[in-house]
Amino acid sequence: MSTTRQVEVMFRSERDVDSWTARHERGEVPGRWPYGLDLLARPGVTVTRRSLPEPTRADRLRAMLRPSRRTGADLGIAWDENLARRMLVLAPHASMHAGAIWLTDALAADPDSARVRSTLDVLRRMDSVFVNSRAQVEPLERALGSSGTRVSFFTFGVDADFFAARPPADHPLVVSVGGDRDRDPATLFAALARVHDARPDVEIVVQNSSDVTPPPGVTKVPRLSHVELRELYARASVVAVATRPNLHMSGLTVSLESMATARPVVLTRTPGVEDYVVDGDNARLVPTEAPEDLADAVVELLDDPAAAHALGLRARAAIEDRLTSVHLVDNMAAAVGIA
Structure with a gap:
């Protein structure tokens, strides 16, 4: 029995x-x-x-x-x-x-x-x-x-039904979300300042609770509901995640939610990330504490919407396949x- x-x-x-x-x-x-x-x-x-x-x-x-x-x-x-x-x-x-x-x-x-x-x-x-x-x-x-x-x-x-694939954004927008202890707001804001200098037409929105003052051209917003977060991902052209070196993969949830929404993600390379993404295939990886590299990768995707869209579709496929x-x-x- x-x-x-x-x-x-x-x-x-x-x-x-x-x-x-x-x-x-x-x-x-x-x-x-x-x-x-x-x-x-x-x-x-x-x-x-x-x-x-x-x-x-x-x-x-x-x-x-x-x-x-x-x-x-x-x-x-x-x-x-x-x-x-x-x-x-x-x-x-x-x-x-x-x-x-x-x-x-x-x-x-x-x-x-x-x-x-x-x-x-x-x-x-x-x-x-x-x-x-x-x-x-x-x-x-x-x-x-x-x-x-x-x-x-x-x-x-992540819940791939709640974070469903969305069509490409209508207007250029860079998004970054999250503020846990291993995020790197200094690197993030330095990178986003460079993005703003290169592409002043692009809206940049960051959701985090850090005390670091955002640079000109970057809007910082308070905590968002899950529905508001999902809609912010849907509006994004690129999602950027910057973390300090860590072993537990800070920023993982945001990265996977963004990928599920079919958004191209640029994130810092920390140990363990290769179990989730392949650089250049379903995300872009950059070194930690390297704002120039982070900014360059974001701008490259902004400048090539077709490539960004293809990257986002492959990201969504990776989520559906095993994440x-x-x-x-x-x-x-x-x-x-x-x-």
Whole structure:
């Protein structure tokens, strides 16, 4: 007799997945659950979700007194290191699996910090850890040591229906989106200043929260809704992404969403990027901290709309072939043993 696997996906309580699902049904956000993780459901696998708050000191003390044998739903999945900690304290499972995003870069910066050490302690208690950049695998395996925690890599993916292919833009526009800790606003703005000098007719819009003042000709906008972001991509002639050197592929989500919209993307070459794009085929890659190269690549695409359009179409094809939310969750299912 076949046995149904019980899988529970963790989310931060601050995220309010009920609201997210309702917004998805109204066409306002991608994926019924964030990252499309509801798609983990498949024959023989029942998937539920749980919202976890930040553990209190009392929660942590109770966790320390709990028997080491884990109970609860059959298998628990946490998207990142911070959720892994919440799961371990508040919702331990018979089998636990978690993503690692920022840890590998924190390891490189300060391996002895209290935050890094405590996060490694959490991940060593997972059955497996998954990453979306191949460059993270070796340093993470080395840091986890002989704990027995398996490290796996699979590619990220986006909702290719929500971010559907759009026709070429009517007017020239360069777009850049995002401001996480590994973005490089100094390089970005220096590059966009050069783009403005070369093509003063081109509109340039940047969405980020950095304190760096944009140069003349560049408009900085506040945080956008998913619908507003999708429409901004649709208006773009080129999308530019500048990051500092990092292992977890900062800027990946924006790059893939733009590619799904059939927009040509110029992004900085960081470790792991080759698992997603091929330079000159479905994106343009430039060195990190090289504003001249970034500007030149953007201007080349602006000056040749036909080539930019062809690049965008090949980018969309790459998304459809292997970088959608469906690909993401199928690869995750295989990594955690529920495929």
